[in-house]
Amino acid sequence: MKYMKRPKKVSVSPPIPRPQQAETGWISRHRLLLILLFCIVVVFANSLRNKYALDDEFYTNHGNKLTDQGIRAIPKIFTSRTFSSNDGEGYSIRPVSVTSFAIEHQFFKANPHISHAISLLLYLLTALVLFHLLKKWLAGYSEWFVFFVCLLYLLHPLHTEVVDNIKSRDELLAMLGALLSLWFAWRFYETGKWHFALLYPLFFWLGFLSKHTVIPYVLLFP
Numbered sequence: 001m002k003y004m005k006r007p008k009k010v011s012v013s014p015p016i017p018r019p020q021q022a023e024t025g026w027i028s029r030h031r032l033l034l035i036l037l038f039c040i041v042v043v044f045a046n047s048l049r050n051k052y053a054l055d056d057e058f059y060t061n062h063g064n065k066l067t068d069q070g071i072r073a074i075p076k077i078f079t080s081r082t083f084s085s086n087d088g089e090g091y092s093i094r095p096v097s098v099t100s101f102a103i104e105h106q107f108f109k110a111n112p113h114i115s116h117a118i119s120l121l122l123y124l125l126t127a128l129v130l131f132h133l134l135k136k137w138l139a140g141y142s143e144w145f146v147f148f149v150c151l152l153y154l155l156h157p158l159h160t161e162v163v164d165n166i167k168s169r170d171e172l173l174a175m176l177g178a179l180l181s182l183w184f185a186w187r188f189y190e191t192g193k194w195h196f197a198l199l200y201p202l203f204f205w206l207g208f209l210s211k212h213t214v215i216p217y218v219l220l221f222p
Contacts (some may be wrong), residue, residue, distance in 0.1 A: 032143055032144070036147060037127060038152075040155070041120070043161045046161075047119070048113055050116055053166075054165055055191055056112075059097065059101045059166065059169070060101060060105075060115070060166065066098060066102060067098060068106075071104070077095045077099050077102060078095045078099075080095075094211055100118075115138060118166075119166060119168070119172060123159075124127055125176055126176050127150060127154050129180055129183055130179055132183070134146045134150065170210050170211040171211060174208075176207070177203050177206045177208070177214060178207045178211055181201070182217070183219070184203060206217075
């Protein structure tokens with residue numbers, strides 16, 4: 001009886017792992033956002049050397065008797081009208097805006113350059129939130145498209161007064177509060193986590209207490 005020879009085992013060398021590509025750096029991944037923020041600084045940085053003007057006295061210690069008291073005035077700020085007419089009657093309620101000036105005065109006194117720097121910083125934060133929010137809403141589009149949409153909006157000449165006028169911090173805080181509210185509402189929609197359900201009405205309320213112009217944003221939540 002003939003025996004069949006067993007086939008020789010063929011040694012197979014393990015596949016050589018391909019060298020992994022290095023992860024792109026943080027700057028590369030956020031280059032469009034950084035370019036957007038840089039453009040905002042280039043356009044609006046000239047406001048940093050400006051002084052008080054127009055209606056700034058409504059919020060600063062020049063015309064608001066509460067802000068020059070600093071932090072200790074915050075409880076009264078939330079129980080008082082923001083503006084006063086010539087006959088002594090108070091009107092409008094914007095305590096978050098006034099509080100921000102009171103805190104600023106506590107640390108920097110009356111310094112218009114600091115006030116302008118804070119306005120620019122708030123505008124940069126608004127750009128940051130808007131860019132990330134539109135990236136979620138326009139996920140099917142190129143990031144370049146989101147970039148140009150934000151660029152067109154944020155560098156529009158109509159916004160010059162809002163950024164350059166210290167008094168318009170109420171507009172900046174209202175817009176930032178509204179966008180953060182939409183961001184956390186969207187995060188709640190994505191994740192279902194309960195803390196997002198608490199954060200988005202909180203930031204909307206803070207925006208509302210900055211200026212009542214955020215009310216139409218309620219229509220965007222549905």
